[in-house]
Amino acid sequence: MLFRCTTESDRDRVTAVTVDEPISWIPAERYLDELGQGMYRPEWTWIAEEGDRVIGRALWWGQPASDHPLALDCLHVDASAGDRTAVAAGLLTASLKAFAEMGARKLPLYNLTLPHGWREDPAVAAALAWRRDAALAAGLTDEVERLRLEWTPEIGIPAGSGSLVFAKASDEEFLQVFRQIAVGSLDCETRRNLASKGAEVTARQEMDFYLSCPGERGWWRLVRTPQGETVGLAIPSATPYNRNVGYLGVVPEFRGRGHVDDVLAEITRVHAEAGAELITATTDTGNAPMAAAFARAGYRTAQIRLIYSAPES
Structure with missing residues (x-):
């Protein structure tokens, strides 16, 4: 053969x-x-x-x-x-x-x-x-199961609380927040990379990946309180086929307060107001808090993805 x-x-x-x-x-x-x-x-x-x-x-x-x-x-x-x-x-x-x-x-x-x-x-x-x-x-040999989720206009834009500020920021500021979010993340790939490579390399690789995606860098926003405290980041992005929820996260000290709903609502709003007829997203099946946030925002589970990859040394 x-x-x-x-x-x-x-x-x-x-x-x-x-x-x-x-x-x-x-x-x-x-x-x-x-x-x-x-x-x-x-x-x-x-x-x-x-x-x-x-x-x-x-x-x-x-x-x-x-x-x-x-x-x-x-x-x-x-x-x-x-x-x-x-x-x-x-x-x-x-x-x-x-x-x-x-x-x-x-x-x-x-x-x-x-x-x-x-x-x-x-x-x-x-x-x-x-x-x-x-x-x-x-x-x-590394296996991860993910939900593939979809939002369409009839679902409606989820309402944000209005308690957070979404602002443009420099690459270095985004990189710093990527580092913070990696700590305690429930995402399988992030946890694996954090354990093998450390927060600095993990943050850089994640940021470089989203910079390489078809979405525009100008869509990215840091998330802060009105007092200027950093809460997390919101990265609306795109694939070659449609707009998607690229990356969102909340830093450890602000987790558990419901801020993820506001961040997801903002990403959805950005895409919806630009005329998106479909917004896709993925999250690991083991990341229950993130899956629950998508459900609250009206995103529907369309498919399951199994990802097989080679372990990185």
Whole structure:
């Protein structure tokens, strides 16, 4: 069996692959559209070949300006392949090795979207099982489950209390608040990075990530009391597809006072007043306070995301 990245001549073979399992996948139309935008690329598209047959496909995605892919969007192995886990693990291992050899300092993650309540659906659980086993075998052993939430205009803009001030600030001021918020965070990735890298590196990486997103830096606001005390930060952001709740947080000394509702209301207001028809957000299933805040603001759970990533040294 041969595992390799594709060339332009493979395009029809790649787009001919269809997925008949109840799990997220990328259809031909979207692949071709985003291939034209540079979010999918032939060198990021990997296939498993047996003779002249394509029996497996891995579609890695990145931003148009990315040097390396950021995430695996779609993994499929034909049921006729026999051991689907082994084929998928081989495909992932080969592609991840190639990305590392091309200079990727952080390996892309596997972003798997499932319907809400997937544990009660045997077909979805079966489609997930061999993909999860393949991800773990390929070294993507850190697993996080997240809620994907949505706001639409008919929900209405949540009312803020009016007790906080939202103001522009310098990068250094934002970086300082990122450092403060990392302490005691319930976000799995933040906690993992804080333990392995410390607050300074964790804060810098989180800030750099949001600076790289399609949202505008001018949307960012520090959150303060009327007396000037720093409460947290609000980062309305965007993906290549829609506006989203990028990052919000409250510093430790102001937690537990309901300020998160005001911060989320402000981010929602910014997007809604700009005409957003859809605002998306994600939060870890284990971050109960944040999930509750989204529920109070009217955000609905649309999907579940399982994220598999390589442990960072």
